[in-house]
Amino acid sequence: MRAIFSKNLDLLLIVLVITISLFGCLMVYSSSSHSADQNRHDSLYYFKRQLLWLLIAFVGGGIAYLIGFKRLLHISPTLLAITAGLLILVLFLEPIRGVHLGISFGQVNFQPSEMAKIALILFFASAIARVEDQINDLTSFIALAGVAGFICGLIIIEPDIGNTLALAVSLGFMLYIGGSRKRHLLALATLGIIVICVMVFGFGYEKDRIVGYLAGLQNPLEAPYQVRQGLIGVGNGGIIGTGWGGGGQKLLFLPVPYSDFIYAVIAEETGMILTLPLITVYLILFYLGCRIAEKCADLEAKLVVFGMSAILTASAFINIGVVLAVLPVTGLTLPFISYGGSSLLSNMIAVGIILSVAKDQDSFSNQEKAKLNGYNIRSRWYRRAHLPGVGYRQQALKGIARR
């Protein structure tokens, strides 16, 4: 078993994603049945839609896998341009519950910000790979940061702070992996923090939320109402939970029990017995992403895989962090679990892209191994070259040249 998975990281990834997606459907049913019954007179309303969306998302992920990351990277500037257009368009549409989040097509609500995540990461990967070493230059760094800042700015004024934050973290990591100078990154991070501080303390933007957050961080019992409801769910669940369907917080106490606060429902009903493994699964997803990225020969592929897995994991962290009052309240879904078609689709597309990279890298490394035939792969430099993964091809070629 272990051998299978350690060799086939992509297989492990698929198993984990499908497992938690199906688990997510069960939890969506449990957490939404009451709201669905009250609002739609059909307790299965959200569950059925989630199953349908899961199917669509699998298909979408499959299509992304079949198209392949190379073609996607190739069209990424176009994708980003379309996304930017949609993000601007959304601002002019009638807001849904005060938020410019989506474009409605009948019952389906399409969220450009979810698409923006994919497009921006793809674009970033190809851009960083193109500038290559020039990334050390301030100009190219600023150019990249500017594009990211523009798109993030569009998302943040929707407002979708959660996605922006997850995206910013992933892009920051990508810049770092891509070889940006630490001082540039630090300067950027500092700038971001200063901007946030000025907005919060200078203009009082969302100040209450921050004050409440700080109070809740210190004493969870004094968290603001919504956050406290989430904490009550987690606290009430304890270690073993109340049993599937037995939680009471989902009875409209939690703001959106089947979406942003689904973690509280899971924690209340299944306890830490299942939430700790669930949290760990997200970390494993990230680890798998890093492992796949490590093996990638070219920077583009490496960055795509890394970016995709980082955004999934960052989203999970932010979502769970909000429920546990570690982070201030930002609306963000829990990947693969929360109800919501757009995010499920975009997350599955991300998985599809990761898998396409993994497949490509496998076939590539086989070719390379054939080329490298005859070399002592146990030699010290070879091992060193193999270990980090990035410079596999270059190091190997260098070795040939040296010889």
Next chain:
Amino acid sequence: MRIRLNRRSKPRRDLSWRLRIPLLIMAAFWGILILRNIEIAVFRHESFRALAVDNQTAKLHVRESRGNIYDRTGEALSWNIPTSSIFAIPDSISNHEMTAIKLAAACDIPSSTLLERFNKHTKFCWVDRAITLEEKDRVQQMNLGWVYITAEQKRGYRNGNDWLYLLGGTDIDGRGIGGVELAFDKYLQGQDKEIRVNRDRKGRKFDLDGSYASIQDGGDNIILTIDANLQDILCQKLKAGVEEFQAKGAFGVFLGVGTSEILAMGQYFPENVSATRNVVISDVYEPGSTYKLVTVAAALNSGKYTPSTIIDCQGGKFCIGPKCITDAHKMGCVTLRKAVEYSSNVAATKMSFKLGRDAIYRMMIDFGFDTRTGIELPGESAGQIHDPETWSELEQAAVSFGNGLTVTALQLANAYAAVGAGGELYRPYLLKTIVSPQGEIIKENKPTKVRRVISPQTAATMMEFFGVVVDSGTAVQAKIDGLKIAGKTGTSRKVIPGGGGYSDDKFYSSFVGFYPADNPVILGYIVFDEPTVKRMGGSTAAPVFRDILKEYFCSSKRLLEKNEIGFDPRLDLCSAEGADSSSVQPVANFARELGTPSPGADKLSEQIKGKPLRNAIFLLRHEGYEVEIEGDSGIVLECYPINDGETQKYFIKCG
């Protein structure tokens, strides 16, 4: 947007190690998440749990379901029937008109009424309560928004509403409003229990863990001293009597002698009397000759008279001033025994004058005619007697044979019961036992002795007199071949309302009978109000009493078989021919023994069928069966005994 810089200024550095840093950072974040999760779920579990309970649960006051009422043989007289009610939340209904019209069609209520209710109430209004199953189905199928169906219980009664005057009834919320239901309301009524149920943020309540469903059994069950079988026969015969004699109405009561427990209480009024009015305890009237009991008892008890004392009946006429007292059966000088046998008013008047008004009045009070009997039922009256100081001679004479005063039927019957019980007056009662829903006996009622009224010798003498009355006096029609019955008739003219003296053609005709004549155990008192075909108590009430008693013994086959009542099994009462009277051996304690029946299996099955499961369980427990429950509750659809050799079992199917 293409950033393409082709010059290679520096060799590309190996950046692979940089992958580790985000992984480490992420892992650190994860550490924070896990620690925080542990803090909240483990270390703060208790305080959050308290918050959750506070949040998610609501205190709900639930009234446990009402106890049942049974007769002394365990037959259910009153029980709960599960039913449903519909309510709506008018505020949330988008289209009041549409909903009202749809509901009106389903529930047979005018839509205008519904619309009015919808507009009047905001948060809650009943649409219809205690609906039928068909209505429920129809409403459920329509699946209207903000219209809900809730389970409720309504009360079902044996014989429908025929016994309302005795059992009373409950209001729609299950509180007793009359009769037995009101008298024992505090026992019958389930307690208000406070339970916690889940609620949502909007306060809607949900029974997630079944705590609501678990407290359905509540109120204690009441077992009455009533024998439903006797009561059935009594009501039936009264009705037949009213039709036969074309009377305005009739009422009657059966008591256990020596206990004064009420065995049956019946009435039949085709019109003019509300179905909830218990005539036996509430209506007062002039009793007539049956009241001579007081005069005779006072005479014998004083020692001034013996059964053979000669009294001059003056040819049936005795005048006090312009008014004359007359006898229906004219006699000259006769013994006291004979005077009682033919119910002489003149003799009663003479005895009263000789004994003095105080002695008579004292005897009236001793027999309890000045107060209510103290039966548990609400709405009891006391007859009216006047202060002896104010009596004129004529009034004193009238009192001696039961005119010029009023009694209730129960007062009179109970006074007779005292004679039957050897001179001791007991308080009449209806409550036999109170049994908890689990079958434990909470309270067992015992007869309450009020006082000794007359000496045992006097009582015995009077019983002898009453025996003669049936054997050869005014009540010969009460005779049953083979049974010794004692009794006394009474016929009184009704007072014309408005003070116009006594009516010539309107009577109360009554008969009070004992069985068996010596050492009686059961007493019945039957009164006909304005019989027109026949008038005398001896020809109306007496034969009805006979019929009732006869039919009662015939229908109580199981009693006959077990020889619990005073019949020789050889005695075939129920066939056309009578039997040899010499062979009858009465058993004295029949009325007391009735309480521990063990009816045949098939009878029990029949009793159980159609009743709610909990009633069935109660009945089975009452019969001494152990009850094991599997499956669902509901109404018993099928019931039959299974005999597997060692133990008797019942199979019950509910739905």
